[in-house]
Amino acid sequence: MKATLLVLCGLLACSWAKTVPVRTVTYDGDRVFRCNSKEMSKTELAKIFTHDAADMWAERADGTFDVRTLSQQERGADLEAILHSTAACNMVIANVEDYIASFEASARVAAEKVNSPAAxxxxxxxxxxxxxxxxxxxxxxxxxxxxxxxxxxxxxxxxxxxxxxxxxxxxxxxxxxxxxxxxxxxxxxxxxxxxxxxxxxxxxxxxxxxxxxxxxxxxxxxxxxxxxxxxxxxxxxxxxxxxxxxxxxxxxxxxxxxxxxxxxxxxxxxxxxxxxxxxxxxxxxxxxxxxxxxxxxxxxxxxxxxxxxxxxxxxxxxxxxxxxxxxxxxxxxxxxxxxxxxxxxxxxxxxxxxxxxxxxxxxxxxxxxxxxxxxxxxxxxxxxxxxxxxxxxxxxxxxxxxxxxxxxxxxxxxxxxxxxxxxxxxxxxxxxx
Ligand SMILES: [Zn+2]
Incomplete structure (x- = not known):
């Protein structure tokens, strides 16, 4: 593997260690809810799972799932109304934009700390x-x-x-x-x-x-x-x-x-x-x-x-x-x-x-x-x-x-x-x- 890294280093000037994503899309106002399907009716579940403003992030074996809704100003208002109306759902991320921004900040710190050449x-x-x-x-x-x-x-x-x-x-x-x-x-x-x-x-x-x-x-x-x-x-x-x-x-x-x-x-x-x-x-x-x-x-x-x-x-x-x-x-x-x-x-x-x-x-x-x-x-x-x-x-x-x-x-x-x-x-x- 070392030889590979050295060859790549020559070709790419070890630039990968510093690569951080560039973003043009923001997620201001989007939220993530964690819900328990066991406490929801089939109708409620179907509404959420098929909603066009729902971005399903994860489903777990224990019956819980994570879903992102678009910001209210976009198309997510009625989905949010459903999620807020059920006791089975809790908001776990209040603003997805902040969530990504903190990941990006820590990624930048990590990129600067990485030894050169990074593994x-x-x-x-x-x-x-x-x-x-x-x-x-x-x-x-x-x-x-x-x-x-x-x-x-x-x-x-x-x-x-x-x-x-x-x-x-x-x-x-x-x-x-x-x-x-x-x-x-x-x-x-x-x-x-x-x-x-x-x-x-x-x-x-x-x-x-x-x-x-x-x-x-x-x-x-x-x-x-x-x-x-x-x-x-x-x-x-x-x-x-x-x-x-x-x-x-x-x-x-x-x-x-x-x-x-x-x-x-x-x-x-x-x-x-x-x-x-x-x-x-x-x-x-x-x-x-x-x-x-x-x-x-x-x-x-x-x-x-x-x-x-x-x-x-x-x-x-x-x-x-x-x-x-x-x-x-x-x-x-x-x-x-x-x-x-x-x-x-x-x-x-x-x-x-x-x-x-x-x-x-x-x-x-x-x-x-x-x-x-x-x-x-x-x-x-x-x-x-x-x-x-x-x-x-x-x-x-x-x-x-x-x-x-x-x-x-x-x-x-x-x-x-x-x-x-x-x-x-x-x-x-x-x-x-
Ligand atoms: Zn996937």
Missing amino acids: WHDDYHTYAEIYAWYQELALEHPDVLHFESTIGESGEGRLQPAVHIAGGSRTNSSRHRIYFQCQIHAREWISGATCMYIVDYLVNSYHTDTRVRELLDTIEFVVVPFTNPDGYTYTWNGDRLWRKNRRINAGSTCRGVDQNRNYNSHWNEGGSSSNPCSETYHGPGPASEPETQNTQNYFRENFPIVGAIDWHSYSQLILRPWGYTSQDSPDESRLSSLGSTMRSLILSVHGMSYTSQKSIGLYPTSGTASDWFYDYEANEGNPFRAAGYTVELRDTGRYGFLLPPTEIIPTGQEMIPAVLEFAESLTRDPLTN
Whole structure:
């Protein structure tokens, strides 16, 4: 890793250590409420979950959820009236602008304090920096890491790269594969940072750790670091809390489609919105977005896939199918037991408690990536059926999307044993298609 940093230092003049986001969008007057769904009626819940001024930040296994409302002057007045009228909700952030400003102030202090050159995983990085980092890592480890410059372009023309991690002979194309995609939601920075930590760990442990070596000599990991490169870029140069991609929606001044409601699996069957201004706008049709098409196509090009994870934050959850229905999937007992094992392994590292549950949790979501990974269309032609999960990383709401960079390494560390178990278990005993 040192060599990589030195090479990058030469190329980028170590500028990443000082990169801080620039913001043009403010959140004055927006609030965040924490509600307990167990004390609310179905009607109240439906009103909140489907409201166009609601930005759902987190849902927890204990039945609580966090929701941001737009400032009263914008469109949030009637939503706020609902939230204020129920005893089940408390305001936890009185002004989202102050909340972001204090994160930015501490990020600036951290950036100034960082030793030069900083270790890569001590901070978050821009699209360009991350792209170059993967490229460089592949040059440094040609025996285990293969960099594909693009699997397709985003709506704004950015490349979506992919990396393949495998040891031994690569000529065996029938290797079982594990597919990861990262940063589908732009503001969930810990997602992309954790993917980098995992890739770095696997690549660097190949020659030193027998377990990793045996795994990588048998299977292949396929990782798509930027599922939503335009949205991610916009969180660095405009709006730190942006979630969707950057599509220009015809007939609306609001931009963006929620890519995690756009996959071709029970599209528009609940838990998504047809309003382009909503944070969960599902787009004009299933897989309408170039980024969705690119990742769906790439997934299908990489059979046989035995397992797939879509990495998100926050709430510390391990979510298995389905999101669109509360009915059990045909593999419920297996998926549930694998989720529980992963939960225990995560807990054993730093004592962080994650919850393993069905994706539907409090409320349905449809057209999600992880439902699609497991669904029929995705696995047409796959000799196995991919186990599809969503993992919601740290934390449980103290920092939420603004997780401090000091938590990147511990978050990555606690995922390693769970990722190894996920890969080994599904390789040993794949789901049948
Ligand atoms: Zn997310």
